[in-house]
Amino acid sequence: xxxxxxxxxxxxxxxxxxxxxxxxxxxxxxxxxxxxxxxxxxxxxxxxxxxxxxxxxxxxxxxxxxxxxxxxxxxxxxxxxxxxxxxxxxxxxxxxxxxxxxxxxxxxxxxxxxxxxxxxxxxxxxxxxxxxxxxxxxxxxxxxxxxxxxxxxxxxxxxxxxxxxxxxxxxxxxxxxxxxxxxxxxxxxxxxxxxxxxxxxxxxxxxxxxxxxxxxxxxxxxxxxxxxxxxxxxxxxxxxxxxxxxxxxxxxxxxxxxxxxxxxxxxxxxxxxxxxxxxxxxxxxxxxxxxxxxxxxxxxxxxxxxxxxxxxxxxxxxxxxxx
Amino acid sequence: xxxxxxxxxxxxxxxxxxxxxxxxxxxxxxxxxxxxxxxxxxxxxxxxxxxxxxxxxxxxxxxxxxxxxxxxxxxxxxxxxxxxxxxxxxxxxxxxxxxxxxxxxxxxxxxxxxxxxxxxxxxxxxxxxxxxxxxxxxxxxxxxxxxxxxxxxxxxxxxxxxxxxxxxxxxxxxxxxxxxxxxxxxxxxxxxxxxxxxxxxxxxxxxxxxxxxxxxxxxxxxxxxxxxxxxxxxxxxxxxxxxxxxxxxxxxxxxxxxxxxxxxxxxxxxxxxxxxxxxxxxxxxxxxxxxxxxxxxxxxxxxxxxxxxxxxxxxxxxx
Numbered sequence: 001x002x003x004x005x006x007x008x009x010x011x012x013x014x015x016x017x018x019x020x021x022x023x024x025x026x027x028x029x030x031x032x033x034x035x036x037x038x039x040x041x042x043x044x045x046x047x048x049x050x051x052x053x054x055x056x057x058x059x060x061x062x063x064x065x066x067x068x069x070x071x072x073x074x075x076x077x078x079x080x081x082x083x084x085x086x087x088x089x090x091x092x093x094x095x096x097x098x099x100x101x102x103x104x105x106x107x108x109x110x111x112x113x114x115x116x117x118x119x120x121x122x123x124x125x126x127x128x129x130x131x132x133x134x135x136x137x138x139x140x141x142x143x144x145x146x147x148x149x150x151x152x153x154x155x156x157x158x159x160x161x162x163x164x165x166x167x168x169x170x171x172x173x174x175x176x177x178x179x180x181x182x183x184x185x186x187x188x189x190x191x192x193x194x195x196x197x198x199x200x201x202x203x204x205x206x207x208x209x210x211x212x213x214x215x216x217x218x219x220x221x222x223x224x225x226x227x228x229x230x231x232x233x234x235x236x237x238x239x240x241x242x243x244x245x246x247x248x249x250x251x252x253x254x255x256x257x258x259x260x261x262x263x264x265x266x267x268x269x270x271x272x273x274x275x276x277x278x279x280x281x282x283x284x285x286x287x288x289x290x291x292x293x294x295x296x297x298x299x300x301x302x303x304x305x306x307x308x309x310x311x312x313x314x315x316x317x318x319x320x321x322x323x
Numbered sequence: 324x325x326x327x328x329x330x331x332x333x334x335x336x337x338x339x340x341x342x343x344x345x346x347x348x349x350x351x352x353x354x355x356x357x358x359x360x361x362x363x364x365x366x367x368x369x370x371x372x373x374x375x376x377x378x379x380x381x382x383x384x385x386x387x388x389x390x391x392x393x394x395x396x397x398x399x400x401x402x403x404x405x406x407x408x409x410x411x412x413x414x415x416x417x418x419x420x421x422x423x424x425x426x427x428x429x430x431x432x433x434x435x436x437x438x439x440x441x442x443x444x445x446x447x448x449x450x451x452x453x454x455x456x457x458x459x460x461x462x463x464x465x466x467x468x469x470x471x472x473x474x475x476x477x478x479x480x481x482x483x484x485x486x487x488x489x490x491x492x493x494x495x496x497x498x499x500x501x502x503x504x505x506x507x508x509x510x511x512x513x514x515x516x517x518x519x520x521x522x523x524x525x526x527x528x529x530x531x532x533x534x535x536x537x538x539x540x541x542x543x544x545x546x547x548x549x550x551x552x553x554x555x556x557x558x559x560x561x562x563x564x565x566x567x568x569x570x571x572x573x574x575x576x577x578x579x580x581x582x583x584x585x586x587x588x589x590x591x592x593x594x595x596x597x598x599x600x601x602x603x604x605x606x607x608x609x610x611x612x613x614x615x616x617x618x619x620x621x622x623x624x625x626x627x628x629x630x631x632x633x634x635x636x637x638x639x640x641x642x
Contacts, residue, residue, distance in 0.1 A: 053547075057440050058448075064437070065455045068514065071468040072458060074480070078471070091471075091480050134363075142364035151354035152347045157361075164372055165568050166625045173605075175375030175382065175615070178389075183370075198368035201519070228356045250519065253461060262606070280467065287467075294465045301461045309450065 072298070078291035079103070086287050102288035106296070109279055109289055114267040117275070124271040127189065128255040128300075131196035135251045136244065138197060143206030144232045148218055161207070164200040180263060191263035192271065196255050202247035209243035210236055245308040253301045272297060376622075383616035388609050401616035412617070414592050415600040418505070419575065422596055425509045427574035430516040434566060437517075438524040439551065453525055460518040466583040469511050473497035473584075498584060501591045508581045508594045515580065516573055520566030527562030528555065567632050575625050578602060597621050 073093075078086065080098040110117035145151075146158055176195055177186075185191045213236060221231045237244065259273040276293045279286055338346075351358070383401055387394035405412050441452045472480045475496040485491045497503050539554050556563070578598030581587075585594050588603070597617060605614030 054443065057443055061437070061440055061444075061452055065452060068455055068459055068517075071465060071472065071514070072462050074471060075462070075465050075468045078468070087478065091478060091483055138364035138367065141360045145357045145361050149354065149357045151357045152350050154357075157365075160373070163626070164368075164376075166572060166622070166629055175378045176371055178378065178611075179370065179375055194367060195371045198364060198371055200368070200372070203364065203368075228360060232360065290467050294462070294467065298462050298465075302458075305457070305461060306454070309454070 075291055075294045075298075078288065079295045081288065081291075083288055102292040103296070106279070106289040106292040109286070110275060113275070113278075119268060120270055120272050120275045123189075123192075123269060124256065124273075127192045127196075127258075127260075127271055128252060130189075131193045131255040132248060132251045134193075135197045135199060135202060136248055139199075139203045139206050139247060140237060140244065141229075141232055143203055143210050144236050145228075146203075147207045147210040148213075148215070148236075149228075158207070161200050161204055165204060177263065185263075187264050187266050187269065189269065192258070192260040192269070196251070196258060199251060199254060202251055205247055205250075206240070206243055209240045213239050249301075249304055249308050252304050256297075256301055379615045379618055382612055383619045385612040385615075386610070387612040387615075389611055390609075394612060397612070401613050402620075404613070405616060405620070411592055411595060412597075412600055415595045415597045418592075418594065419577070419596045419598075421505065422509065422512065422577045423574045426512045426516050426577060427570050430513055430574070431520070431566060431570045433513075434517055434521040434570075435524055435563075438521060438528055439555070441525065442528040453522075456517050456521060459514050460516075466511070466580070469507075469584055470498070473507050475499060498586075499590050501593050504585045504589060505593050508584055511584055512574075512577055512580050516570070518569065518573070520569040523562045523565045523569075524559070527559040564633070564636050567636065568629060571625055571628050571632065575621060575628070 077093065077095055079102050080100070081095045082097055082099045082101060085092065085096060107117055110120065146154060146161065180186055180191050180195075185194070217235060217239075218231055221235050226234065257273060258271070259277060260271055261274040261277060264270060264274070272293075276290070276297065279293065280290050382394065384396060384398060385394035386397045386400075437456055441449055441456075444452065471478075474480075474482065475494060475498060477483055477486060477494045479494070479497070481497065482491070482494045485495070495503065497507050535554050535558065536550060539550060544550050544553060576598050578596050581589060581594035581596060582599060582602070587599065589595060598621065601614045601617040601621070604610045604617065
């Protein structure tokens with residue numbers, strides 16, 4: 001009888017209070033359990049995890065890591081060795097008298113060619129930044145459509161993208177050259193930039209990452225009357241910023257290291273990797289300058305990687321393949 | 324979807340071709356915005372990737388020196404020559420397979436193993452080691468350092484080390500001796516091969532919910548090995564697949580490391596891969612038809628390899 005007298009609103013309030021109490025009890029119990037666990041062996045503990053194991057792993061990683069870093073270390077150390085130290089017998093793993101002469105030499109050698117080195121630096125930056133910007137913008141839009149829209153041909157395009165991961169530019173290079181020659185693009189900036197724009201790895205990464213965004217979010221925006229374009233840039237992209245950072249890293253790295261020596265023969269259009277290759281042709285006498293140029297070339301991708309590394313980790317978790 | 328439509332009384336009937344075309348046309352018109360947004364990427368993609376690939380197929384049946392148009396049709400001659408007469412090609416297939424075995428599965432397993440080990444460390448150390456193992460693929464073109472290390476005179480780091488330690492008495496010609504140069508190139512290729520695949524695996528490990536391990540411990544998993552087999556690998560299917568494709572591509576198209584390190588052509592063609600062979604005919608001898616045939620065969624090999632690995636890993640994709 002007493003229950004019947006309750007109004008619906010009171011009933012709801014009572015239920016809510018009951019729920020609250022039950023939840024509170026559950027939380028208290030869980031906290032207690034956690035405390036107990038922490039006291040006994042630490043909640044982060046996992047099976048078979050011990051100090052001894054960790055030290056073993058650490059030593060193994062250090063040894064392998066040393067192998068990975070050793071050549072890079074040698075490049076850096078060679079770049080600050082004066083010329084007489086470069087040919088000491090036996091070769092030393094450190095420099096007795098570190099100097100920046102090699103870097104000065106490099107810029108001097110590079111400046112003595114047909115065009116000033118600053119022109120090559122400009123070319124490299126221009127090509128890398130343009131390619132990265134266009135690649136990112138185009139790939140983002142295409143990935144959004146391929147991941148979230150259903151339209152005739154969509155499935156086929158998705159398949160083509162996965163297959164095209166199997167090509168790297170070396171396989172298609174010969175034909176690419178003929179296509180570019182046919183379009184009169186040889187020896188222009190276009191020959192350097194355009195082939196870098198449709199990198200399917202970046203597109204694929206974006207498709208996977210956008211696939212994780214709930215459809216409901218996009219449907220809601222559609223109901224509100226947003227256009228596909230504004231959904232893409234207003235809703236989807238802010239939610240896949242990590243993926244965005246990743247493809248920026250990959251594309252920047254690819255574009256920065258791309259040697260366009262065979263599609264561009266005008267000195268004024270050459271990028272740093274091409275010029276460095278030419279300098280390296282002089283062989284032993286340029287040892288120091290070559291090392292210096294390697295160090296200089298390494299810096300921009302490294303900086304971009306370090307800045308974006310946190311986001312890379314987050315994104316790559318979605319980088320799997322699904323049909 | 325559009326293949327069958329149910330008529331009255333739920334009896335389905337075949338849809339005629341005309342209806343299908345009309346339906347598709349209607350759908351295309353309705354989704355015009357999709358095509359507009361796809362267009363910028365797809366235009367570049369088609370011009371610089373799809374067309375070159377499609378072009379290389381018929382080009383393989385021609386003799387083309389890039390100067391005389393149109394290319395002369397020679398039928399299957401290129402493929403006959405490749406398999407029956409070109410000893411260097413057969414040698415390059417052998418080299419590519421050796422390369423693929425070492426830098427493919429080995430590097431794949433190593434990336435996986437390293438990513439696993441790194442995952443067990445303290446968060447700060449994780450970041451440091453990820454950077455260390457990814458650094459070589461960023462440094463990229465520092466072949467000259469490897470030339471210094473493997474240098475044939477006693478100025479080389481390796482030779483000088485071995486001499487001082489008393490292992491050898493004379494300098495070893497690492498990069499020109501036919502016995503040593505292939506292992507040297509493989510080592511450098513391995514060094515460079517920890518790229519996107521490694522990063523994907525690293526993140527795959529990080530993305531696994533730690534609650535799964537706690538549950539596993541309750542269910543009776545006794546050591547880390549069991550943890551790896553029963554929990555970690557099944558929840559990493561997508562990353563394993565992604566890394567596999569990246570490894571296939573990089574190991575099958577290995578070329579530039581060899582050319583930079585041991586010269587081109589290398590002693591006895593020991594480091595002559597299929598890609599090097601294509602480079603040789605395409606860019607040194609200007610026999611584009613022949614080079615296209617080589618590229619085409621390589622692509623078919625990669626396609627087959629990809630689908631085989633896909634099948635093997637398929638069971639992990641669904642879990």
